[in-house]
Every structure is written in C-alpha cells, then in structure tokens.
Amino acid sequence: MAHPHRFGLGLRKPHYADFLEAAAPVPVDFVEVISENFMVPGGRPRDILRRVRERHPVALHGVSMSVGSADGVDRDYLQRLRALVDAVEPLFVSDHLCWTRFGDFQSHDLLPLPYTEEALRTVCDNVDAAQTALGRTMLIENPSSYLAFDRADMTEWAFLDALCARTGCELLLDVNNIFVSATNHGFDAHAYLAGIPAARVRQIHLAGHSRGETLLIDTHDKPVPDPVWALYAEALARVGPVATMIERDDAIPPLAELLAELDHARAIAALRVAA
Amino acid sequence: MRLAALQADFGRWLRAECPDAATRLGGGAGLDVYLNNYRSQLVAALQSSFPQLQRWLGETAFLAAAARHVEASPPSAWTLDAYGEDFPATIAALYPDDPECAELARIEWALAAAFTTPDLAPLSAESLGEVQWETARFAFMPTLAMLPVTSNAAALWQSLVDGTVPPAVQRLPAPGAVLLWRDGFNPSFRTIEQAEATAILQLEAGMQFGALCTALADAHGEAGSAAIVGGWLGAWLRDGLLAALR
Known part of the structure; x- marks a missing residue:
C-alpha cells in the first residue's frame, strides 16, 4: 500500500513560539516530539503538546524504550508511554534499535547491539511486548554506531528485515545514521538500502553529523550534508513516498533555515515522483 | 559472549x-x-x-x-x-x-520538579463557606513541596535568577522552610517559619483544624492563635496550596 509523502520537523524549544503563536500554522505536514519530554503528569510541557496537536499531526519519537535490553522492557515506562499515546493519538510511535538500560543502570545513550540470533530474539520479544502494551505498531529506527562486534551473525539491514518479519513492526530509516555507520564500519550504504524491507519504511530522518578523530559522530548539529541528500534520493527511489523530517538537536538555527532544508527534501521527492 | x-x-x-x-x-x-x-x-x-x-x-x-x-x-x-x-x-x-550551596541546589531541583506536576484544581475560598472549622481536616496539594532551610538560600536563588548582586550569605535566626508549588504553569516559592511548617505537617498528618488552633493558643492565647492561623490559611488559599477538605 502506498503511503503519502509528508514533510515534518522535530519540535524543539527555540521554536515553540513559531509553532504555537504564529497566526498561520508552520507549513509542515507533521511534527515529531521526543516522547520522554512529555511523559510527565502535567504542567507546561503537556499544555504545549496539546496546543501543538491542535495544529499538527504529531509523531512520538522515544529514546529510552531500550528494545535491546537483555532483561526486557520496562513495564512502567510502557504504561507511561501508553498514556501519552492515548492522549496524543500520534501519527507514529518510534524508538531505536539499541539498548539504553540494563538492570538498574540507565545509560541514556543509544548503545549498540551485536547483530546475533540471540539479540534478534531479545529485540523481537521486547518489540512484541511494546506493541502489545501500546496497542499499535511501532517504528524502529536504525542507530548510528561507533562500535561493531566481531561476533555478529548478520548485517544490520538483515537484522531489521528479520525484526520486521517476525514482529510486524515498521521502520524509521535514518539516512544520516546509515551514512555515519557505513563510514565508521566500512560497509556499503547502497547495499544497506537494497537490503532493508522497503515496504516497511514509514518515516525517514535527515540530519547532519560531525567528524571526530577517527569516526563520524551523529551530532545532529549541522545541516544535512550533500552525501546524505544523495542517499536520501536513493532511499526514496527504493521506498517510494514516505514521511520525511529534518532532525536537529543542537546548534538549532532559526525555523526558517530548517524549513528551507525541508523544502530541499520536498524538491528531491518531487524529482523522484517525476522520474 | x-x-x-x-x-x-x-x-x-x-x-x-x-x-x-x-x-x-x-x-x-x-x-x-x-x-x-x-x-x-x-x-x-x-x-x-x-x-x-x-x-x-x-x-x-x-x-x-x-x-x-x-x-x-x-x-x-x-x-x-x-x-x-x-x-x-x-x-x-x-x-x-556552606549549607546554602546544598539548600540552593534543593530549591532549584524542587522548582524544576514542580514544573511538571499534575494539573489539579486547588480548594477555593468560596468552598469553605459551610465548613465546620473545629473538626475540619485539610489536604494539601500533592504537588506542594517543603524544604527545611538554615540559610537565606531562597533569596540567593532569586537574586541569581534576577541577575542582581546576591545578598551576603546568612544563617537564619532559627531553622525555617521553603514552600514550593506550581502557580499556573510557573513554579513558585516562599520562605516560612518553623511554626507554619510544623502546622502544615500536622494538618497533613490528619490533625483537626480546631486542635491546631488549641495547640497554638497555649503559647499565643486564643486571639493570638486565631490571628496566626487565619493568616496562614489566607496565604494557603491565595497560593492554591490546599487541595480539599477531608
């Protein structure tokens, strides 16, 4: 089934006034928020989300579900997220292919998984539990990573393909993360795009990165670079119309700059449709 | 592995x-x-x-x-x-x-915590028209926080927020407390004396309003205690700190 092209932005504090107080709604098809920032009992954050939701469809993007935890997902976390889902009726609910928690330790970072059969079973069990608790299909995002484990049984894209097949989950494809991880680990980004289950991709993230001493770092503090735009065009050719958004988390520019980047995504998508 | x-x-x-x-x-x-x-x-x-x-x-x-x-x-x-x-x-x-450092940190943390507390309607002054004061028991808002303080940390915090020159660090003449709550969407606070802090804890524990007045009358006389408790009650209602009669 074909999905519509949609173009959105992540909601960040410097842009609250643009989204809430301008006479005309910001020209986006959806807004993505970080779920955890709004999984609170009340106060201004929930009021802001309610008002944004009155103007735009909202996607919930999480960073702490930890679907890769060997000791399972946190039921209390899922209950909090379910309450937010029920209140927002989001376009998508997503989190990352990673782990952030083990036992009582919360790293609050997106830590890498070994792509083994054991890890696949763990992630499938956790995604099943999450989808049951949330009463809906989740989108799982490919992470940037800085460490690859020697003992992997499969590639990241084969892991995602199997995850989708076993759990029915869908994908949030972060094109910048593919570029960063491909560069860091020396795999072929084109093979990655060819290997993912294209029909399961519902959303795309576009972002920038930084160059560390030996590795690319997924910093989300720069405009989308040309190689990522090129990979985006290639991804669109593979997955077809899809919801696309610019993800900027640091060095956040005026909203107009991000809207201009989003227009660039629209132009690339229009060219793909024409082709 | x-x-x-x-x-x-x-x-x-x-x-x-x-x-x-x-x-x-x-x-x-x-x-x-x-x-x-x-x-x-x-x-x-x-x-x-x-x-x-x-x-x-x-x-x-x-x-x-x-x-x-x-x-x-x-x-x-x-x-x-x-x-x-x-x-x-x-x-x-x-x-x-330097106890003001940790007290400043506790105040700052409690104010941030108040920012996302549940949206609850406080008890209004109008709803107290028929109350039986002698036996009344009050519940405070679950979002109310009370921190013990020994210094002027609250004044230091306020001056830092305002960008003014902070006052000199002072020890309070007697230990007191800072009340913190959410006023609309904005965290708010004020410093109180130990007697008011004790009264809040007693009422929270289920003491009847009349018993509180009686306890204070021993030290302040009936008229004095009525004035003191009346002042506290007015401030609690003004600041929206009371949740319900129970």
Missing part, C-alpha cells in the same frame, strides 16, 4: 572505565566515543537542571562537582530529567561548611 554479559560489561565500561570490560568488548576508539557521550550527557543534564547553582559555585567548581556526581551516582531513572535528584546530596558532601 551472551547479550546480558555484553551489556553488563558495557555498563562497567561506562560507569568505571573498567579495562577488562573494554578488552572483552573488543576495545577501540568507539568505546571512547560512547564513554564521552555518556559522561558529557550527564554533565549537560546537571547544567540544565541547576543553572543558578552553577552561577553560584562558578563553572569550574560546578563541573568538578558534576564529575564527582557522575562517577559516584550512575543514573537509574527512565528519564534523563530525573538525573539531578541526588545532586544536592553530592553538593552537601562537597560543601559541608
């Missing part, structure tokens, strides 16, 4: 830079990236939660305290926003002779 063992090792690396764990994980520059991300994110969370404390201590001292806290107190809550909860205790241990 099984997944659980790998994740336990990764935790040892992040928490304690354990070299054996790093070896088992395969080593390499990537582990340093994750270690740097982990530490810098926690320090940034503390900076975000305690901006006035950072102004008060100065950046160098604050970052040293933050590094100490990151090393001693790994995060365990589901949200990064909760990471600073124990930071005032770290500050208290680092500055035992």
Whole structure:
C-alpha cells in the first residue's frame, strides 16, 4: 500500500513560539516530539503538546524504550508511554534499535547491539511486548554506531528485515545514521538500502553529523550534508513516498533555515515522483 | 559472549572505565566515543537542571562537582530529567561548611520538579463557606513541596535568577522552610517559619483544624492563635496550596 509523502520537523524549544503563536500554522505536514519530554503528569510541557496537536499531526519519537535490553522492557515506562499515546493519538510511535538500560543502570545513550540470533530474539520479544502494551505498531529506527562486534551473525539491514518479519513492526530509516555507520564500519550504504524491507519504511530522518578523530559522530548539529541528500534520493527511489523530517538537536538555527532544508527534501521527492 | 554479559560489561565500561570490560568488548576508539557521550550527557543534564547553582559555585567548581556526581551516582531513572535528584546530596558532601550551596541546589531541583506536576484544581475560598472549622481536616496539594532551610538560600536563588548582586550569605535566626508549588504553569516559592511548617505537617498528618488552633493558643492565647492561623490559611488559599477538605 502506498503511503503519502509528508514533510515534518522535530519540535524543539527555540521554536515553540513559531509553532504555537504564529497566526498561520508552520507549513509542515507533521511534527515529531521526543516522547520522554512529555511523559510527565502535567504542567507546561503537556499544555504545549496539546496546543501543538491542535495544529499538527504529531509523531512520538522515544529514546529510552531500550528494545535491546537483555532483561526486557520496562513495564512502567510502557504504561507511561501508553498514556501519552492515548492522549496524543500520534501519527507514529518510534524508538531505536539499541539498548539504553540494563538492570538498574540507565545509560541514556543509544548503545549498540551485536547483530546475533540471540539479540534478534531479545529485540523481537521486547518489540512484541511494546506493541502489545501500546496497542499499535511501532517504528524502529536504525542507530548510528561507533562500535561493531566481531561476533555478529548478520548485517544490520538483515537484522531489521528479520525484526520486521517476525514482529510486524515498521521502520524509521535514518539516512544520516546509515551514512555515519557505513563510514565508521566500512560497509556499503547502497547495499544497506537494497537490503532493508522497503515496504516497511514509514518515516525517514535527515540530519547532519560531525567528524571526530577517527569516526563520524551523529551530532545532529549541522545541516544535512550533500552525501546524505544523495542517499536520501536513493532511499526514496527504493521506498517510494514516505514521511520525511529534518532532525536537529543542537546548534538549532532559526525555523526558517530548517524549513528551507525541508523544502530541499520536498524538491528531491518531487524529482523522484517525476522520474 | 551472551547479550546480558555484553551489556553488563558495557555498563562497567561506562560507569568505571573498567579495562577488562573494554578488552572483552573488543576495545577501540568507539568505546571512547560512547564513554564521552555518556559522561558529557550527564554533565549537560546537571547544567540544565541547576543553572543558578552553577552561577553560584562558578563553572569550574560546578563541573568538578558534576564529575564527582557522575562517577559516584550512575543514573537509574527512565528519564534523563530525573538525573539531578541526588545532586544536592553530592553538593552537601562537597560543601559541608556552606549549607546554602546544598539548600540552593534543593530549591532549584524542587522548582524544576514542580514544573511538571499534575494539573489539579486547588480548594477555593468560596468552598469553605459551610465548613465546620473545629473538626475540619485539610489536604494539601500533592504537588506542594517543603524544604527545611538554615540559610537565606531562597533569596540567593532569586537574586541569581534576577541577575542582581546576591545578598551576603546568612544563617537564619532559627531553622525555617521553603514552600514550593506550581502557580499556573510557573513554579513558585516562599520562605516560612518553623511554626507554619510544623502546622502544615500536622494538618497533613490528619490533625483537626480546631486542635491546631488549641495547640497554638497555649503559647499565643486564643486571639493570638486565631490571628496566626487565619493568616496562614489566607496565604494557603491565595497560593492554591490546599487541595480539599477531608
């Protein structure tokens, strides 16, 4: 089934006034928020989300579900997220292919998984539990990573393909993360795009990165670079119309700059449709 | 290596830079990236939660305290926003002779916590028209926080927010408390004396309003106690601190 092209932005504090107080709604098809920032009992954050939701469809993007935890997902976390889902009726609910928690330790970072059969079973069990608790299909995002484990049984894209097949989950494809991880680990980004289950991709993230001493770092503090735009065009050719958004988390520019980047995504998508 | 063992090792690396764990994980520059991300994110969370404390201590001292806290107190809550909860205790241990530092940190944390408390309607003055005062029991808003203080930390916090020259650090003549709550969407606070703090704790514990007045009358006389309690009650209603009659 074909999905519509949609173009959105992540909601960040410097842009609250643009989204809430301008006479005309910001020209986006959806807004993505970080779920955890709004999984609170009340106060201004929930009021802001309610008002944004009155103007735009909202996607919930999480960073702490930890679907890769060997000791399972946190039921209390899922209950909090379910309450937010029920209140927002989001376009998508997503989190990352990673782990952030083990036992009582919360790293609050997106830590890498070994792509083994054991890890696949763990992630499938956790995604099943999450989808049951949330009463809906989740989108799982490919992470940037800085460490690859020697003992992997499969590639990241084969892991995602199997995850989708076993759990029915869908994908949030972060094109910048593919570029960063491909560069860091020396795999072929084109093979990655060819290997993912294209029909399961519902959303795309576009972002920038930084160059560390030996590795690319997924910093989300720069405009989308040309190689990522090129990979985006290639991804669109593979997955077809899809919801696309610019993800900027640091060095956040005026909203107009991000809207201009989003227009660039629209132009690339229009060219793909024409082709 | 099984997944659980790998994740336990990764935790040892992040928490304690354990070299054996790093070896088992395969080593390499990537582990340093994750270690740097982990530490810098926690320090940034503390900076975000305690901006006035950072102004008060100065950046160098604050970052040293933050590094100490990151090393001693790994995060365990589901949200990064909760990471600073124990930071005032770290500050208290680092500055035992300067209680205003930890009190400033506690006030700053409680105000941030009040920011996202549940949206509840307080008891209105109009609803007290038919109340039987002698036997009335009050419930305070569950979002009300009360912190013991021995210094003028609340005044220091306010001057830091306002960008004015902070007053000299002072010990209060007697220990008091700071009440903190959410007024609309904005956290609010005021300093109270120990007698009012005690009264709030007694009422919270179920004491009847009449019994509170009687207890105060022993020290202040009937008219005096009525004036004192009436003043407190008016302020609690004005600030929206009462939740219900129970």
